Amino acid sequence: xxxxxxxxxxxxxxxxxxxxxxxxxxxxxxxxxxxxxxxxxxxxxxxxxxxxxxxxxxxxxxxxxxxxxxxxxxxxxxxxxxxxxxxxxxxxxxxxxxxxxxxxxxxxxxxxxxxxxxxxxxxxxxxxxxxxxxxxxxxxxxxxxxxxxxxxxxxxxxxxxxxxxxxxxxxxxxxxxxxxxxxxxxxxxxxxxxxxxxxxxxxxxxxxxxxxxxxxxxxxxxxxxxxxxxxxxxxxxxxxxxxxxxxxxxxxxxxxxxxxxxxxxxxxxxxxxxxxxxxxxxxxxxxxxxxxxxxxxxxxxxxxxxxxxxxxxxxxxxxxxxxxxxxxxxxxxxxxxxxxxxxxxxxxxxxxxxxxxxxxxxxxxxxxxxxxxxxxxxxxxxxxxxxxxxxxxxxxxxxxxxxxxxxxxxxxxxxxxxxxxxxxxxxxxxxxxxxxxxxxxxxxxxxxxxxxxxxxxxxxxxxxxxxxxxxxxxxxxxxxxxxxxxxxxxx
Amino acid sequence: xxxxxxxxxxxxxxxxxxxxxxxxxxxxxxxxxxxxxxxxxxxxxxxxxxxxxxxxxxxxxxxxxxxxxxxxxxxxxxxxxxxxxxxxxxxxxxxxxxxxxxxxxxxxxxxxxxxxxxxxxxxxxxxxxxxxxxxxxxxxxxxxxxxxxxxxxxxxxxxxxxxxxxxxxxxxxxxxxxxxxxxxxxxxxxxxxxxxxxxxxxxxxxxxxxxxxxxxxxxxxxxxxxxxxxxxxxxxxxxxxxxxxxxxxxxxxxxxxxxxxxxxxxxxxxxxxxxxxxxxxxxxxxxxxxxxxxxxxxxxxxxxxxxxxxxxxxxxxxxxxxxxxxxxxxxxxxxxxxxxxxxxxxxxxxxxxxxxxxxxxxxxxxxxxxxxxxxxxxxxxxxxxxxxxxxxxxxxxxxxxxxxxxxxxxxxxxxxxxxxxxxxxxxxxxxxxxxxxxxxxxxxxxxxxxxxxxxxxxxxxxxxxxxxxxxxxxxxxxxxxxxxxxxxxxx
Ligand SMILES: Cc1ncc(COP(=O)(O)O)c(C=O)c1O
Ligand SMILES: Cc1ncc(COP(=O)(O)O)c(C=O)c1O
Numbered sequence: 001x002x003x004x005x006x007x008x009x010x011x012x013x014x015x016x017x018x019x020x021x022x023x024x025x026x027x028x029x030x031x032x033x034x035x036x037x038x039x040x041x042x043x044x045x046x047x048x049x050x051x052x053x054x055x056x057x058x059x060x061x062x063x064x065x066x067x068x069x070x071x072x073x074x075x076x077x078x079x080x081x082x083x084x085x086x087x088x089x090x091x092x093x094x095x096x097x098x099x100x101x102x103x104x105x106x107x108x109x110x111x112x113x114x115x116x117x118x119x120x121x122x123x124x125x126x127x128x129x130x131x132x133x134x135x136x137x138x139x140x141x142x143x144x145x146x147x148x149x150x151x152x153x154x155x156x157x158x159x160x161x162x163x164x165x166x167x168x169x170x171x172x173x174x175x176x177x178x179x180x181x182x183x184x185x186x187x188x189x190x191x192x193x194x195x196x197x198x199x200x201x202x203x204x205x206x207x208x209x210x211x212x213x214x215x216x217x218x219x220x221x222x223x224x225x226x227x228x229x230x231x232x233x234x235x236x237x238x239x240x241x242x243x244x245x246x247x248x249x250x251x252x253x254x255x256x257x258x259x260x261x262x263x264x265x266x267x268x269x270x271x272x273x274x275x276x277x278x279x280x281x282x283x284x285x286x287x288x289x290x291x292x293x294x295x296x297x298x299x300x301x302x303x304x305x306x307x308x309x310x311x312x313x314x315x316x317x318x319x320x321x322x323x324x325x326x327x328x329x330x331x332x333x334x335x336x337x338x339x340x341x342x343x344x345x346x347x348x349x350x351x352x353x354x355x356x357x358x359x360x361x362x363x364x365x366x367x368x369x370x371x372x373x374x375x376x377x378x379x380x381x382x383x384x385x386x387x388x389x390x391x392x393x394x395x396x397x398x399x400x401x402x403x404x405x406x407x408x409x410x411x412x413x414x415x416x417x418x419x420x421x422x423x424x425x426x427x428x429x430x431x432x433x434x435x436x437x438x439x440x441x442x443x444x445x446x447x448x449x450x451x452x453x454x455x456x457x458x459x460x461x462x463x464x465x466x467x468x469x470x471x472x473x474x475x476x477x478x479x480x481x482x483x484x485x486x487x488x489x490x491x
Numbered sequence: 492x493x494x495x496x497x498x499x500x501x502x503x504x505x506x507x508x509x510x511x512x513x514x515x516x517x518x519x520x521x522x523x524x525x526x527x528x529x530x531x532x533x534x535x536x537x538x539x540x541x542x543x544x545x546x547x548x549x550x551x552x553x554x555x556x557x558x559x560x561x562x563x564x565x566x567x568x569x570x571x572x573x574x575x576x577x578x579x580x581x582x583x584x585x586x587x588x589x590x591x592x593x594x595x596x597x598x599x600x601x602x603x604x605x606x607x608x609x610x611x612x613x614x615x616x617x618x619x620x621x622x623x624x625x626x627x628x629x630x631x632x633x634x635x636x637x638x639x640x641x642x643x644x645x646x647x648x649x650x651x652x653x654x655x656x657x658x659x660x661x662x663x664x665x666x667x668x669x670x671x672x673x674x675x676x677x678x679x680x681x682x683x684x685x686x687x688x689x690x691x692x693x694x695x696x697x698x699x700x701x702x703x704x705x706x707x708x709x710x711x712x713x714x715x716x717x718x719x720x721x722x723x724x725x726x727x728x729x730x731x732x733x734x735x736x737x738x739x740x741x742x743x744x745x746x747x748x749x750x751x752x753x754x755x756x757x758x759x760x761x762x763x764x765x766x767x768x769x770x771x772x773x774x775x776x777x778x779x780x781x782x783x784x785x786x787x788x789x790x791x792x793x794x795x796x797x798x799x800x801x802x803x804x805x806x807x808x809x810x811x812x813x814x815x816x817x818x819x820x821x822x823x824x825x826x827x828x829x830x831x832x833x834x835x836x837x838x839x840x841x842x843x844x845x846x847x848x849x850x851x852x853x854x855x856x857x858x859x860x861x862x863x864x865x866x867x868x869x870x871x872x873x874x875x876x877x878x879x880x881x882x883x884x885x886x887x888x889x890x891x892x893x894x895x896x897x898x899x900x901x902x903x904x905x906x907x908x909x910x911x912x913x914x915x916x917x918x919x920x921x922x923x924x925x926x927x928x929x930x931x932x933x934x935x936x937x938x939x940x941x942x943x944x945x946x947x948x949x950x951x952x953x954x955x956x957x958x959x960x961x962x963x964x965x966x967x968x969x970x971x972x973x974x975x976x977x978x979x980x981x982x
């Protein structure tokens with residue numbers, strides 16, 4: 001560590017270096033905001049500075065960020081948020097009565113009637129009650145206890161917190177966390193950060209990215225040789241893969257988790273994003289309770305939801321919740337203590353979540369507009385899901401499963417051997433080379449499949465279907481042409 | 492783990508139990524929201540249900556939450572937030588032009604012009620620029636680079652993230668984190684959670700809670716026997732102790748940190764909260780740069796700020812930032828990657844921070860009202876700081892240092908031996924017994940000194956000075972009477 005400085009006096013290097021920092025943090029990877037996105041931001045700056053490019057704007061289809069792609073906020077949600085921010089507006093006739101009532105109710109539940117006060121660490125009580133009622137309605141009356149609801153700073157926060165509770169042990173006793181491949185990289189990042197062991201099970205691309213318990217069992221048995229798998233994470237509807245799991249599959253997973261003594265984490269942030277005919281969202285909790293007390297009174301699980309997705313797409317507010325089921329009361333007390341260290345989730349995000357779980361009712365003045373706006377977003381997404389599959393599947397070398405739900409397509413791309421060799425030569429991976437070239441040539445920012453995991457020797461990219469329909473068409477066309485050009489160049 | 496169930500079939504216990512959970516989480520303690528606060532919430536419910544008590548409301552003086560204590564939000568801040576939430580209001584003549592301009596500028600910096608879009612993980616660029624300019628102005632022109640600014644979810648988030656980067660090692664090589672005693676328990680909680688070693692140095696109560704480098708050196712040398720101390724954390728102005736460190740002290744700390752090769756973490760969330768004659772806030776960064784390049788080009792540090800304190804007290808928005816200085820560029824890249832996993836800090840909190848660092852200028856329409864509101868809050872706090880010291884010091888058995896800054900008093904209380912014995916008998920600590928009794932008898936919620944750390948054999952409590960002046964007087968009187976009653980009872 002001692003170095004010779006210019007003046008001849010020996011000095012020590014920095015306290016904090018790549019060598020001396022937390023090694024778990026070094027292992028963290030998060031492709032959704034990785035090097036390709038950094039380059040996209042750079043290109044945007046270059047464009048602003050007048051640098052000539054073969055395109056005039058960068059289209060960031062790398063992240064599920066609806067507003068950034070031009071989706072307008074839902075009026076009712078924003079009216080209530082404005083009222084909560086500046087309660088003087090409650091005197092204003094421009095705002096509908098139901099918006100005012102909602103705002104007043106939220107303010108009354110805040111310390112000093114201000115969203116600027118810290119809330120209870122678990123979240124504002126009346127909002128947790130509203131969440132519980134929402135879940136009960138969603139699941140056909142299966143009871144939900146507000147004490148089991150924890151509001152969070154986006155779903156990300158709750159997912160990391162839940163994993164943190166579960167992770168322990170050294171060597172062969174280290175906690176194994178089972179995650180799908182492909183996966184949303186928050187999971188692999190959190191597992192690395194916490195020093196746990198990632199246990200990968202593969203989704204079946206040939207069967208529309210469905211989950212087969214046989215494969216999960218294979219992964220579990222292998223993992224038991226070297227770690228202690230205790231958690232099974234499922235994302236449904238799927239990111240990056242866009243599938244919606246069948247009721248049967250969910251039942252199989254629950255049986256498996258019970259048999260194998262696993263804690264289940266169900267990431268259901270896309271629960272309103274189901275588009276394909278014949279597909280339906282089944283919550284893990286509902287299926288669990290329908291399977292009878294043998295399951296519903298024993299299986300430990302947590303389910304996650306967020307204000308960032310669905311029809312509202314309010315990512316910036318960082319709202320979300322988790323519901324825990326069958327959690328040991330002593331562990332719950334530990335969870336409550338743990339979340340209190342960071343004081344509370346952002347209160348505007350909590351307020352927003354309250355509106356999402358408690359939207360205008362048919363007899364309220366905001367109902368018609370709210371439903372119109374909501375339906376328009378969901379209908380447009382369904383149309384874009386269809387369009388994406390259709391156009392990609394016309395391109396030789398691109399194979400694309402139906403986008404049954406969520407906000408992404410994860411098509412498989414066939415890459416020429418020369419491109420694979422070229423990537424190796426450049427010290428990168430083939431799908432990264434592909435996506436970088438696409439960015440430089442067309443201004444379209446995607447995430448390489450390697451950022452989510454994929455079967456050895458296969459290549460993919462993830463694209464959101466969020467751009468407005470007309471722009472999405474252009475993007476799909478550009479990618480199709482690029483793919484053909486790229487294939488030709490390396491053939 | 493195998494148990495016999497009622498039906499005679501052997502079954503396994505829960506996956507996640509107190510025994511099988513993350514042991515670091517179990518070690519976490521956070522008194523500010525601990526058992527006494529849980530009891531306070533319970534009592535509030537009992538009061539609502541009509542249960543008779545010797546008081547009619549619970550006064551929660553346990554947490555630095557200005558709005559919860561009745562402080563009104565600053566008009567300008569909330570106007571801009573309402574405009575950002577519901578941009579249709581930009582057409583409204585009721586809002587001053589400068590508020591509209593600020594809102595428009597923030598919206599223009601958001602994806603899709605919406606605060607509902609995810610921002611860059613490090614925070615919105617133009618807000619980071621505003622933060623840098625604010626720091627430059629605060630520090631008399633010493634340059635600040637927006638690339639060194641990371642916006643955060645309250646200061647809590649940034650502090651935990653910074654500690655996470657620094658923590659590593661096993662056994663004698665485990666990272667030691669030096670924190671003051673008394674301390675704000677976020678630090679001890681984060682250290683426990685990360686599996687690091689807490690290295691305690693004591694503030695000097697007899698010298699108004701000042702920091703003496705001799706004591707820090709003692710603690711360091713002892714710690715080096717069993718761990719690897721790499722970080723020195725300072726809170727200035729102090730929580731829970733309310734002291735404002737002198738310029739000389741800060742210089743001494745910087746010299747010490749450089750000599751001993753420590754990373755410095757300066758928690759400066761109370762930088763606007765200085766009340767005592769002759770006291771002034773000196774930022775660590777300013778002093779560092781005034782000490783010349785020998786220090787300013789080598790010492791690695793991070794400084795933290797928040798929207799939760801000062802005159803605005805906007806805790807619920809979870810806004811904040813950290814500035815890193817002399818951080819290794821490779822480590823900075825790792826930091827940027829790490830924060831990207833949680834996507835971004837809440838955008839409303841970022842917007843709020845922007846207004847705090849970029850308030851109305853003298854020639855702008857909102858200036859007069861803004862300054863009036865701001866000064867009123869700070870003047871009231873100064874008055875309450877004085878009052879608190881004065882009244883407590885009239886009570887035999889309570890000794891109270893001047894509240895030079897921040898929002899708390901941490902008076903020392905003399906407890907009779909019988910009370911100490913009684914606490915032991917009940918399996919609790921004496922200051923917890925004291926505070927619980929105060930809560931049950933007077934409805935006043937304080938935090939026992941043991942929650943922050945104190946010298947063996949001494950007892951304290953922490954109280955915020957935030958209640959409105961008239962209510963504060965009542966609280967001070969009630970505590971004074973209670974103290975005398977308690978002392979008599981146990982004598
Ligand atoms: C599957 C899944 N889970 C969780 C999240 C986290 O979202 P947030 O933290 O914004 O709620 C995302 C975001 O894209 C996601 O796709
Ligand atoms: C010294 C100190 N640092 C940090 C914080 C965290 O505040 P926040 O996360 O609300 O910014 C607090 C809150 O009381 C504090 O007193």
